[in-house]
Amino acid sequence: MLSVLYEDSDILVAVKPAGVESQSARGFAKDMVSEIRRYVTIQARNPQNIHKLTTLSSKGQGKNQPPYVGVIHRLDRPVSGIMVYARNQKAAASLSSxxxxGKMEKWYKAVVCGKPVDNHGVYVDYLRQNQGENRSEIVDKSAAGSKRAELSYTAEASTERCDAGESREYSLVRIRLLTGRHHQIRVQFSGHGTPLYGDDKYGEKTAPGQPDLLALCAFRLSFPHPVTGKRMEFEMxxxxxxxxWFKENPS
Structure with missing residues (x-):
């Protein structure tokens, strides 16, 4: 069931589970746009909610058209976290602007393999996307197609786990994303020697019997409301x- 953190006639803020596409998916794969449309449709048909929700048709839409859901930003399919969607085109344009x-602040938490050299730091790299392989890589600034990527981080805790008979260190890291590049967090932390746990694409495969969920969550989102200008802040x-691991054995 869709986990909605906030809704009004202009925006809807919800939690995207890991494994669900953040925009419309092909075929029968589960996606957030379809889930939000289903949710809005059900809510609008409930007489108790008529006073606080808009009707199914947005301005300029026919009555038989599905509810408008504007995708403003994206999370990779394996990533969980908080997302905001627009309920009409005007709100979508404002949120995109x-x-x-840079007025939409996005914070993440991740579990990385190893421990960053510094407890607090900033990574600035240049990334180039290979669309054919759905990968990005760190390249020289002068390389064709390179784009600047920046994030700041704080290592909050560390723990040791036994993997296949070998003790290994893992760290819980809080990340402020300052640019939005393809697979940015995954590529940069891997490139700096601490790949995300469960990241088979940029790190290493997890040990047999262990969960291989990508340990990355967009846990905080902050932005001005597109109509009122009020600062909206959400956290999970x-x-x-x-x-x-860090709930069981924090350090």
Whole structure:
């Protein structure tokens, strides 16, 4: 069932589970746009909610058209976290502009293999996307197609786990994403020697019998409301997979 954190006539903020596409998916795969449309349709048909929700048709839409759901930003399919969607085109344009201006703040938590050299730091790299292989890589600034990627991080805790008879260290890291590049967090942490746990694409395969959920969650989102300008802030606690290690044995 869709976990909605906030809704009004202009925006809807919800939690995207890991494994669900953040935009419309092909075939029968589960996606957030379809889930939100289903949710809005059910809510609008409930007489108790008529006073607080808009009707199914947005301005300029026919009555038989599905509810408008504007995708403003994206999370990779394996990533869980908080997302905001627009309920009409005007709100979508405003939110997109706010994001381009850097006024939408996105924070993540991740479990990485090993421990960053510094407890607090900033990574600035240049990434190039290979669309054919759905991968990105760190390249020289002068390389064709390179784009600047920046994030800041804080290592919050560490723990040791026994993997296949070998003790290994893992760290819980809080990340402020300052640019939005393809697979940015995954590529940069891997490139700096601490790949994300469960990241088979940029790290290493998890040990047999262990959960291989990608340990990355967009746990905090902050932005001005596209109509009122009021600062909206939402936060969740990452759970499942490697995140549970730090609830059991924080240090």
């Amino acid at each position: 706010l994001m381009q201006q 606690e990452p759970s499942g997979g490697a995140f549970e």
